[in-house]
Amino acid sequence: MGNPVVELKNVTKVIKGKKIIDNLSFTIEEGEVFGFLGPNGAGKTTTIRMMVGLMKITSGEILICGKNVEKEFEEALMNIGGIVENPELYKFLTGYQNLMQYARMIKGVTKQKIDEVVEFVGLTDRIHDKVKTYSLGMRQRLGLAQCLLHDPKVMILDEPTNGLDPAGIREIRDHLKKLTKEKGMSVIVSSHLLSEMEMMCDRIAIIQNGKLIDIQKVHDYVAESKQNYFFEVDIENLPFLNISYKKVEKAIEIELEKDEVPDMIQLLIEKGIRIFEVKPVTKSLEDRFLEVTTKGEKFHA
Amino acid sequence: MHNLIVNEWINIFKRPGTIVMIALLILCVIGMAILTKLYNHHVHSEKIQWQQQVRQEIKQDQKQLSETPQTAANVKKDLEQKIAVNQYRLDHNIPPVKESTGWTFIEDCSHLISFAGLFTIIIAAGIVASEFGWGTVKLLLIRPIKRYKILLSKYITVVLFDLFTLAIIFVVSAILGFALFGTGDGNNVHLSYTNGKVVEQNIFLI
Numbered sequence: 151m152g153n154p155v156v157e158l159k160n161v162t163k164v165i166k167g168k169k170i171i172d173n174l175s176f177t178i179e180e181g182e183v184f185g186f187l188g189p190n191g192a193g194k195t196t197t198i199r200m201m202v203g204l205m206k207i208t209s210g211e212i213l214i215c216g217k218n219v220e221k222e223f224e225e226a227l228m229n230i231g232g233i234v235e236n237p238e239l240y241k242f243l244t245g246y247q248n249l250m251q252y253a254r255m256i257k258g259v260t261k262q263k264i265d266e267v268v269e270f271v272g273l274t275d276r277i278h279d280k281v282k283t284y285s286l287g288m289r290q291r292l293g294l295a296q297c298l299l300h301d302p303k304v305m306i307l308d309e310p311t312n313g314l315d316p317a318g319i320r321e322i323r324d325h326l327k328k329l330t331k332e333k334g335m336s337v338i339v340s341s342h343l344l345s346e347m348e349m350m351c352d353r354i355a356i357i358q359n360g361k362l363i364d365i366q367k368v369h370d371y372v373a374e375s376k377q378n379y380f381f382e383v384d385i386e387n388l389p390f391l392n393i394s395y396k397k398v399e400k401a402i403e404i405e406l407e408k409d410e411v412p413d414m415i416q417l418l419i420e421k422g423i424r425i426f427e428v429k430p431v432t433k434s435l436e437d438r439f440l441e442v443t444t445k446g447e448k449f450h451a
Numbered sequence: 452m453h454n455l456i457v458n459e460w461i462n463i464f465k466r467p468g469t470i471v472m473i474a475l476l477i478l479c480v481i482g483m484a485i486l487t488k489l490y491n492h493h494v495h496s497e498k499i500q501w502q503q504q505v506r507q508e509i510k511q512d513q514k515q516l517s518e519t520p521q522t523a524a525n526v527k528k529d530l531e532q533k534i535a536v537n538q539y540r541l542d543h544n545i546p547p548v549k550e551s552t553g554w555t556f557i558e559d560c561s562h563l564i565s566f567a568g569l570f571t572i573i574i575a576a577g578i579v580a581s582e583f584g585w586g587t588v589k590l591l592l593i594r595p596i597k598r599y600k601i602l603l604s605k606y607i608t609v610v611l612f613d614l615f616t617l618a619i620i621f622v623v624s625a626i627l628g629f630a631l632f633g634t635g636d637g638n639n640v641h642l643s644y645t646n647g648k649v650v651e652q653n654i655f656l657i
């Protein structure tokens with residue numbers, strides 16, 4: 151892979167004698183979507199605050215494109231577009247006026263660039279309305295637009311899908327995909343929801359109690375050749391099956407490769423089993439997440 | 452830096468609260484203009500002999516001066532000055548300005564400056580605090596701009612806002628004053644007592 155865009159080196163944060171982030175180290179490569187997964191209170195926001203220079207780092211260092219966030223603030227922040235927690239914008243201004251505010255703060259942001267960014271997040275129709283009339287999804291998109299103005303190398307978004315409905319979440323997800331594909335940006339997103347992360351990210355770091363527990367490529371889970379498939383069947387009158395399966399409520403689960411699925415359906419039908427539904431079971435990552443976090447809990451205790 | 456100040460300026464003026472403040476200032480000036488107009492009317496209808504009145508005043512002040520004990524030096528000095536100014540009026544035939552002109556109206560309106568100061572204080576108190584209230588401070592502080600520049604631009608904006616409110620009072624009262632009361636007729640000389648002498652002054656030099 152390419153160059154590291156963000157590097158955390160032994161980052162520790164202590165607030166009032168309490169270790170909130172404990173010796174966190176990882177790197178984020180060019181063009182990847184990096185997920186930051188952890189239960190509430192794990193320290194995701196705190197880490198992101200340190201990355202964007204909103205909080206002092208107790209020890210260790212954070213480099214953005216090789217620039218130290220604390221010592222070379224302006225140079226480092228030039229490469230970051232971020233939203234920490236909710237995208238709070240000036241409600242009494244229109245979307246466009248909000249963008250102008252941020253455009254004025256950075257040299258070389260043209261009107262053309264603003265229009266392009268607005269187009270990108272799909273707010274062209276409403277951009278001249280006051281922000282207080284926006285829905286949460288639109289605010290999120292305006293927040294996204296606001297951090298894209300200066301073409302940053304890396305976007306840092308704290309819980310960008312928080313409070314959004316599925317359509318809104320999907321929108322954000324599609325936008326992030328487009329950003330990494332078309333502009334080669336890296337994206338860091340945090341979330342406590344695993345299912346979301348699974349769909350968005352290339353890699354996921356799991357943190358708990360301020361400690362890094364695991365970093366995994368999402369690919370590893372999703373493209374596993376064998377997967378469990380869920381067959382909703384008439385379980386009462388199940389004849390003997392010469393295959394290994396697991397009975398779950400009103401259904402059976404069979405581990406199969408994708409190619410084998412039609413054959414299995416055929417087989418079950420031949421046996422006279424009535425099939426109501428067939429779907430892959432994709433909870434491997436969730437299992438893994440629960441597994442590692444509970445292990446961490448025990449370890450912690 | 453200049454752009455940061457533009458940003459702050461826009462932020463202040465896009466809020467309804469600020470517009471209300473400016474409107475209040477202008478209303479105050481208009482209110483004073485109405486009151487002054489009514490008072491002027493009153494003065495016109497009286498039409499007294501000013502020399503006689505001034506002479507009476509001098510007599511009264513001299514009596515008071517002789518009764519004042521030596522220890523009240525300040526009071527004595529004030530009275531002496533008043534007598535000197537009044538005597539100067541009689542000698543040079545300068546009637547006291549009773550009737551308002553545009554110039555005196557501006558002077559009256561200068562009392563509103565403390566009102567403007569109050570508004571500036573409100574703006575100054577909010578310019579950093581409300582960014583925290585709105586949560587916008589997070590987006591502001593993660594710009595690639597040093598913190599001191601952001602704070603400095605906020606400070607400069609507050610100073611500019613203060614100057615702006617003063618300018619509003621001055622300009623509005625000048626326009627109203629000259630339109631309603633005229634520039635006066637050369638009798639509007641202001642007399643003051645400096646270095647043991649009575650001098651004639653323009654209102655701007657007070």
Ligand SMILES: Nc1ncnc2c1ncn2[C@@H]1O[C@H](COP(=O)(O)OP(=O)(O)O)[C@@H](O)[C@H]1O
Nearest residue numbers: 165166170188189190191192193194195196197
């Ligand atoms: N300013 C602070 N003072 C004291 N404790 C804090 C402060 N900020 C965060 N914490 C604590 O740090 C932990 C991590 O918080 P946070 O980073 O917000 O978690 P997350 O974003 O993962 O939900 C929490 O236990 C929280 O109580």
Ligand SMILES: [Mg+2]
Nearest residue numbers: 194195308309
């Ligand atoms: Mg958080």
